[in-house]
Amino acid sequence: MSSSHRSIDAAELDRRERYHLMIACVVPRPIAWTSTMSSAGITNLAPFSFFGGVSSDPPTVMLSIGRRSDGSHKDTGRNLLETSEAVVHICSRDDGEVMVASSEGLPPETSEIDHLKLSTTASDRVAPPRLTDAAIAMEARRVHHQEVGHGPIDLFLLEVVRFHLREDLLSDGLPDPARLQAVGRMGGSYYCDTAAPFVIDRPK
Numbered sequence: 390m391s392s393s394h395r396s397i398d399a400a401e402l403d404r405r406e407r408y409h410l411m412i413a414c415v416v417p418r419p420i421a422w423t424s425t426m427s428s429a430g431i432t433n434l435a436p437f438s439f440f441g442g443v444s445s446d447p448p449t450v451m452l453s454i455g456r457r458s459d460g461s462h463k464d465t466g467r468n469l470l471e472t473s474e475a476v477v478h479i480c481s482r483d484d485g486e487v488m489v490a491s492s493e494g495l496p497p498e499t500s501e502i503d504h505l506k507l508s509t510t511a512s513d514r515v516a517p518p519r520l521t522d523a524a525i526a527m528e529a530r531r532v533h534h535q536e537v538g539h540g541p542i543d544l545f546l547l548e549v550v551r552f553h554l555r556e557d558l559l560s561d562g563l564p565d566p567a568r569l570q571a572v573g574r575m576g577g578s579y580y581c582d583t584a585a586p587f588v589i590d591r592p593k
């Protein structure tokens with residue numbers, strides 16, 4: 390049986406259609422639940438799923454942050470340009486609703502961390518605090534910034550300088566996917582988690 394496919398030229402779509410197609414096709418996406426700090430010392434927290442690992446030596450992740458409709462930077466983008474530091478958290482299923490709530494577009498002078506009454510712990514190497522109960526927290530510094538596309542979006546490469554892993558989620562010193570229940574984003578308002586991982590052995 391052969392499958393039939395719907396083929397779509399990206400140029401035929403308007404901006405909104407392209408966005409919805411992209412987020413439904415590139416799935417599941419890990420989520421960088423990111424705390425930053427402005428030059429005035431105001432903390433910020435927001436999730437970003439155009440996020441991925443880039444390199445392990447040194448550990449480097451990428452974050453892609455769109456602009457607001459008036460072309461201004463989102464708070465996270467502006468903070469990364471101003472102060473260069475972040476803590477990227479990996480959110481587990483229990484934190485899913487709070488993580489999504491932290492995407493609310495609050496004014497720059499209001500911290501989502503205070504607004505959502507989340508407890509934080511001082512980071513060791515960077516100024517933004519980390520979320521005390523998060524499954525994984527990665528303290529990171531900006532090593533590269535580039536504007537990409539028509540938005541434009543701001544693409545950041547961040548080098549991870551310190552990891553914090555919740556002890557109760559570890560197996561053999563590494564986060565255990567089933568206990569971690571890391572949340573991923575898919576199309577629309579769909580999310581998934583890693584509660585039911587499976588093993589596929591690689592060829593020798």
Ligand SMILES: Cc1cc2nc3c(=O)[nH]c(=O)nc-3n(C[C@H](O)[C@H](O)[C@H](O)COP(=O)(O)O)c2cc1C
Pocket residue numbers: 420433434435436437438439440453454455456462463464465466488489491492493494495574
């Ligand atoms: C799960 C999730 C993933 C998101 N991913 C992105 C993303 O990759 N890029 C982006 O610009 N906005 C993304 N957003 C929207 C931002 O979180 C939202 O614009 C937020 O208000 C930005 O906050 P800030 O202005 O405090 O930085 C996402 C929202 C959610 C709920």
